[in-house]
Amino acid sequence: MPKYLIFLGCVIPYRLSSYEISARKVLEKLDVELVEMPTFNCCGYPMDAINHELMLTLAARNLCVAEKENLNILALCNGCFCSLNETNKMLKEDKKLREEVNGHLKAIGMEFKGTIEVKHLAHVLAEDVGFDKIKDAVKKPLTNLSVAQHSGCHILRPAKYVGHGDDPENPTLLKNLIRLTGAQCLDYMDESACCGNPIIGVNEEVPFQMAKEKLDHIRAVKAQALITACPFCHMMFDMNQPRIERAFNEKFGIPVLHYPQLLGLAMGFSPDELGLGELRVKPTELLNQIQGGKS
Amino acid sequence: MSEAQEYVPSVIKAEELNPKFKYEMSKKHGAEKIMLCFQCGTCTADCPISRFSDFYRPRKIARMMQLGLKDRLLSDEALWLCSSCFTCVDHCPQGVEIAGIVRVLRNLSVKENRIMPLVYRELASNLLKGGYVYEIVESRHKKRAELGLPPLPKPNLEEIAKIFEITGSSKMLENVKTFEKVKS
Numbered sequence: 001m002p003k004y005l006i007f008l009g010c011v012i013p014y015r016l017s018s019y020e021i022s023a024r025k026v027l028e029k030l031d032v033e034l035v036e037m038p039t040f041n042c043c044g045y046p047m048d049a050i051n052h053e054l055m056l057t058l059a060a061r062n063l064c065v066a067e068k069e070n071l072n073i074l075a076l077c078n079g080c081f082c083s084l085n086e087t088n089k090m091l092k093e094d095k096k097l098r099e100e101v102n103g104h105l106k107a108i109g110m111e112f113k114g115t116i117e118v119k120h121l122a123h124v125l126a127e128d129v130g131f132d133k134i135k136d137a138v139k140k141p142l143t144n145l146s147v148a149q150h151s152g153c154h155i156l157r158p159a160k161y162v163g164h165g166d167d168p169e170n171p172t173l174l175k176n177l178i179r180l181t182g183a184q185c186l187d188y189m190d191e192s193a194c195c196g197n198p199i200i201g202v203n204e205e206v207p208f209q210m211a212k213e214k215l216d217h218i219r220a221v222k223a224q225a226l227i228t229a230c231p232f233c234h235m236m237f238d239m240n241q242p243r244i245e246r247a248f249n250e251k252f253g254i255p256v257l258h259y260p261q262l263l264g265l266a267m268g269f270s271p272d273e274l275g276l277g278e279l280r281v282k283p284t285e286l287l288n289q290i291q292g293g294k295s
Numbered sequence: 296m297s298e299a300q301e302y303v304p305s306v307i308k309a310e311e312l313n314p315k316f317k318y319e320m321s322k323k324h325g326a327e328k329i330m331l332c333f334q335c336g337t338c339t340a341d342c343p344i345s346r347f348s349d350f351y352r353p354r355k356i357a358r359m360m361q362l363g364l365k366d367r368l369l370s371d372e373a374l375w376l377c378s379s380c381f382t383c384v385d386h387c388p389q390g391v392e393i394a395g396i397v398r399v400l401r402n403l404s405v406k407e408n409r410i411m412p413l414v415y416r417e418l419a420s421n422l423l424k425g426g427y428v429y430e431i432v433e434s435r436h437k438k439r440a441e442l443g444l445p446p447l448p449k450p451n452l453e454e455i456a457k458i459f460e461i462t463g464s465s466k467m468l469e470n471v472k473t474f475e476k477v478k479s
Contacts, residue, residue, distance in 0.1 A: 013439070013447055014429035021442060040448035041455050042428045046418045048398060049375075050405045052324060053462040061458065097324065104461050108454040157381035158392075168385055194343045194380035201414035202375050202477045209347040275442075 002128040003033040004074035004119075005066050007084065009231070010042050012076055016231045018275030022260035023076055023121060025269055030129045030137060034074070039065055043075075045083040056097070057104045059087035063118075064110040072117045074124050078230035082154035085118040086161045120155050122173055122229050122259070123164050134180045139268040141182025144289060147262070148186050148223035149174045150214065150237070152230035153194050168192055177259060178227055181266035185227075189217040197236040211236050212244050215252045225255045225286055227262055234258060238280045255283035265290060313363030320360055323402075325395025332357040338383035338393045344376050348479040351376040353383050353393045360396060369404045372477045375412050405467050413473040423459060426450020 012020050027034060044058030066073050075081040091098045092114040102111050156168035166173040171192050178185040196207025218226055228234045238256035245251055264274040271287055320326045338353040339345050345352055350373035359368050383393035405411050418428040459465045
């Protein structure tokens with residue numbers, strides 16, 4: 001039975017518990033045991049822009065905590081996966097950098113040894129649980145549904161650190177996971193393009209245009225929902241969708257579901273159990289179709 | 296928008312050039328390969344931010360670093376428009392980590408007490424106060440319990456403060472000037 005330290009990050013407990021709720025539900029059913037971090041600090045990602053060493057040391061502290069527990073980390077957030085996984089790999093490969101960071105960690109009585117691995121939820125589902133087991137767990141296949149995916153940058157790029165074999169130019173990991181639910185996953189233009197969220201704190205115009213263009217492309221292929229695997233991308237497309245609609249005088253009305261919400265529906269959980277009520281763009285039509293359809 | 300239409304600052308004067316700058320920068324983690332950039336422009340062509348911004352041009356940033364136009368680079372707020380999507384890193388035919396170069400320059404701007412967007416001070420201050428970069432208010436903790444979620448892991452604030460101290464971050468954040476929004 002796979003066992004992981006779950007790394008929630010900051011933004012999920014702050015405003016996206018629907019992602020955490022649905023992830024915990026499906027992972028429990030799929031026999032992945034989750035252990036809580038005994039002590040936590042931000043993964044470091046948001047601090048990289050102001051001080052790289054600070055980011056590395058904050059990330060390394062979390063890695064040291066995981067090493068002490070002798071458990072691999074499961075990250076739900078792409079940003080957390082990015083900083084923890086990259087720091088882990090860089091410190092394992094680069095002796096000089098490791099010595100530098102270990103010099104800092106000494107002050108808090110820790111040392112990075114490089115004994116654990118960091119995975120994103122999508123990797124744990126595809127590699128540890130496996131497609132067969134997920135397929136077996138699908139009790140209500142979503143056969144009438146056509147959706148699109150947005151993997152998010154940091155489980156795709158930079159390819160040399162991400163690992164796990166997905167192609168950043170033509171990502172298939174999340175697509176294949178979506179197809180296991182019985183839903184169709186549609187191709188659309190510029191699928192692996194960024195949502196824009198990381199700079200929303202300094203500029204809204206550019207991210208809004210980036211997300212609007214993606215929503216245009218998703219609407220063009222008539223996807224009934226967008227499926228994400230990152231809380232920041234989710235916020236950009238769901239929470240900000242009404243604002244994007246106002247800014248461009250458009251109506252999209254595309255519901256945005258966290259991947260474990262989609263999988264959870266196919267596994268037979270109720271919308272309430274998966275936190276679907278928390279979504280800004282209400283998936284009413286989608287749920288009517290799932291509940292009233294042939295599934 | 297094409298490069299020809301972008302905002303062009305005043306003519307570069309020879310005394311602004313600093314040939315040593317690129318060597319200093321190439322010692323920094325992430326900017327090691329700055330000398331390998333041959334200005335093909337793939338980074339700008341594929342950059343999702345450049346697509347919608349009149350000012351942010353990664354190719355230009357790489358060239359300015361090679362030329363040693365430090366003051367121009369660090370005083371330009373557009374430096375803070377990169378969204379770290381790493382498309383440029385994956386696409387560079389010379390293996391130059393363009394996003395790494397932008398990060399090295401941002402770090403330098405903060406270290407030399409120049410400019411930084413206000414939002415980073417807020418995130419850092421939350422992190423020091425509670426371990427999370429967003430403030431998790433008491434009602435959130437209660438809501439978790441109601442939803443049947445386990446209590447959030449506790450931060451070790453003393454250790455976080457120490458990490459800020461030993462990496463020199465506390466001092467940097469005190470003295471750097473902040474600005475709120477970047478023009479695009």
